Amino acid sequence: MRTFTATAHIQPDTESVIHVFDGPDHTSRAPFLSLRVGNGDVDVVFIADLGTADALRALAAAADKAATILDELAARAPGGAA
Incomplete structure (x- = not known):
């Protein structure tokens, strides 16, 4: 990049x-x-x-992991905001 x-x-x-x-x-x-x-x-x-498909896949994987972490944080937050 x-x-x-x-x-x-x-x-x-x-x-x-x-x-x-x-x-x-x-x-x-x-x-x-x-x-x-x-x-x-x-x-x-x-x-x-x-030739950059793997970089896009890595970006997608990082975004998916970030979304999972946000879901976990929301589950612990008061009110459970998603």
């Missing part, structure tokens, strides 16, 4: 959108995709070239 640091608070209505850039008739010599996370006011966009 090229260096950039940003902080944003994720909200329950945060969306994730994938856009595939593969040229007309899927003929691009360098296809890629973007993974946009946000709600339109503030978005974080990851540009993923060929």
